[in-house]
Each structure stands twice: as structure tokens, then as C-alpha cells.
Amino acid sequence: MSRVKRGVTAHAKHKKVYKAAKGFYGRRKNTIRAAKAAVEKAGQYAFRDRKRKKRTFRALWIQRLNAAVRPFELTYSRFIDGLSKSGITVDRKVLSDLAINEPAAFEAIVVKAKAALAA
Incomplete structure (x- = not known):
């Protein structure tokens, strides 16, 4: 049985x-030990x-909605x-997108929500 040289696999x-690791700074991009660790951490x-990201965007939408409903005297x-x-x-x-791009449609929704609160 012939021996297996592992150079090709390792390479x-x-x-x-x-x-x-492309684009990493210093030895993290061209030294295998450092690159391996850096790539794993990046992952x-x-x-x-x-x-x-999901949490951050939800928080952003909530902030936008809060700001958008304040003129209608709502929190x-x-x-x-x-x-x-x-x-x-x-x-x-x-809702956040409507508040920014379709203010009239958003206002209609706010009016309905306000009416439901009063009833």
C-alpha cells in the first residue's frame, strides 16, 4: 500500500x-493559526x-411608530x-413604512385605533 502525502489536502x-480571512488586518489574514482563530470568531x-439584527430593527420600528403617533396625541x-x-x-x-411613505394611510389607521380606544 502506498503512503498518502497530505500536502494537497492541507493546502x-x-x-x-x-x-x-481575506481583508483581515495583520497576521490574521496570512498566518494559518491566527487566521483560523479569526475566522472562527468572525463566524x-x-x-x-x-x-x-432582528431586535435592532424591531426597536427602530417601534421608535419610528412612537414618533409618528405623538402628533395624534397617542403613545x-x-x-x-x-x-x-x-x-x-x-x-x-x-406600520413604520406606512408612517414614512404613506402618511395619509397611516393617519387612517391611527384614527381607527383611536376610535377603538374610545369605545
Whole structure:
């Protein structure tokens, strides 16, 4: 049985790591040990931040909605309460977009929510 020389496999593995580490600063891009650690850590950050991104955007939509309903003498929480009481099931992302791009449509929704609160 002939012996297996592993140079090709090792080179391919290293190449994959270097490709992922492209653009990193200093030895993190061209030394296999440092690059491996950096790529693994980058993957951890990416995984964590994919989850965090959802929270961040939801918080942004809530802030925008709060600012958009204030001229109608409502707070965000009262607005959401009014929406649920009136049976309007539009998510915060769409509401935020409406508040920015379609103020008339958003105003109609706010009026309905306000009416549901009064009733």
C-alpha cells in the first residue's frame, strides 16, 4: 500500500481559511493559526449578530411608530393597544413604512385605533 502525502489536502484547507480571512488586518489574514482563530470568531459574531439584527430593527420600528403617533396625541403603547382592540393586524415593520411613505394611510389607521380606544 502506498503512503498518502497530505500536502494537497492541507493546502486546500488552508486556502479555504485564507479566503474567509481575506481583508483581515495583520497576521490574521496570512498566518494559518491566527487566521483560523479569526475566522472562527468572525463566524461567532456573524451568528450572534444575525439574531441581534432582528431586535435592532424591531426597536427602530417601534421608535419610528412612537414618533409618528405623538402628533395624534397617542403613545406607542396606547396605539398598539388600539390596533389590537380594533382588530388591525399589521406588523410594526409595515406600520413604520406606512408612517414614512404613506402618511395619509397611516393617519387612517391611527384614527381607527383611536376610535377603538374610545369605545
